[in-house]
Amino acid sequence: MKSESLMLNDPMPLTPIASASQAEPEKRVRDRGATEKAILNAAKALLAEEGFQNFGINAVARKAGCDKQLIYRYYGGLNGLVDAIGADLGTWVKDRIPEDTGGMFLLTYGDLMERLSLLFLQALRDDPLMRRIVAWEVSENTEQVRRLSDARSKALATWLERMRGSLTPPKGVDAVAVNAILIAAIQHIVLSASAGGQCAGLALKASKDWEKAEQALKRIVRGVYG
């Protein structure tokens, strides 16, 4: 309105909020795709950083630096946005499949499960979003969390499947049940550590604490699978 000439290529257009005080928001100009991505990324970041407690329309919009109305328009509300996060979780698998076996030959199912356990432990430790989702899963049973949970368990299952290759568990062991317990253990250990820095009296802060935990985990895996 206030300019009748040179309205194109304005080097620093109107910024409703002081431009230098904010960190990331990255100006977008009427680019729906970019805005959608910004919203999705904001949602993932918010969930990873703050947890599901303060996860809501208003908070996501604030973080994305856009109006919440856009979340309704583009994702149909929080549920749709959560679905989008879930869909995004599918990419987790590819990122977590190492090319080689770490210079180690996996000859037995025990070899495999030892390696998978440690890999999964490390992956969870490195992935705050995944951690928050796991914590969410055991805390609520709403439609939203169920969808996320489905996506996550599907991703986990295909990951395990891909890594398993052709190795089969020893006879006489209920591998599904045993592995479920191992996964449960890993998830809870990481969640506990992440929330309180310890689990059942075992400190989990320094890397030497984690070495102890990994050692114990290996012993357990070897105990069942040899």
Next chain:
Amino acid sequence: MKSESLMLNDPMPLTPIASASQAEPEKRVRDRGATEKAILNAAKALLAEEGFQNFGINAVARKAGCDKQLIYRYYGGLNGLVDAIGADLGTWVKDRIPEDTGGMFLLTYGDLMERLSLLFLQALRDDPLMRRIVAWEVSENTEQVRRLSDARSKALATWLERMRGSLTPPKGVDAVAVNAILIAAIQHIVLSASAGGQCAGLALKASKDWEKAEQALKRIVRGVYG
């Protein structure tokens, strides 16, 4: 005000809420001790039934059938009330120590840990409040939850200590770390089952599902402790 005679011994005094339509609240008449207990019980019940999500001053007061102001007066707010719940958790130990060993001689550390694992699993399955607290612990790291967490881990530690007796773990095994992982596994399995009826692809609804889980747990314990 409207009665100048017979104001004592009124058979049904003023009930601000219809008396027969409510379930439990149990009329109290200016009995501070009873009111305090009612508030504490309401808080525990609310936490156990609804989880920590909707746990707040208003909800507790509603459930206790009293005014929220009393929670401030008697407990100094939610924090004090949570402390009271934590203190109450100490009684958990006594309730969970069986008199006999279930007709079984605990000769080795493996015998002991197998039994303790199954006992702990069952105890958690039977105790919704404990479950909610565990879920809370891995979801938040606030002052409130830290206090509850301390109380719970203390209770758990003394329980283990009492049950352990004079048995000692085998040499060469980091029992603290291994047991932390076992406890983590049990807690997460129960939480997962409670929230979604399954864990990592293992269904956990029917009692035969649980038998599988217990079997696997036993194998794992025996694997490390013999």
Next chain:
DNA sequence: GATCGATGTCGCCGCTCGGCGACATTTGAC
């Protein structure tokens, strides 16, 4: 019977939330 502390009740405050209608601005097709 008057008094006063203990106990219980009421209603307000400021805030955030999810949800949405109404409006402003830009872009692109014609």
Next chain:
DNA sequence: GTCAAATGTCGCCGAGCGGCGACATCGATC
């Protein structure tokens, strides 16, 4: 240039929250 659709913005609504001040009622004591 025109105009409609796409995109972004503003502000309202009803509800619930934690917190608390002010008030009502009861019971014991003198």
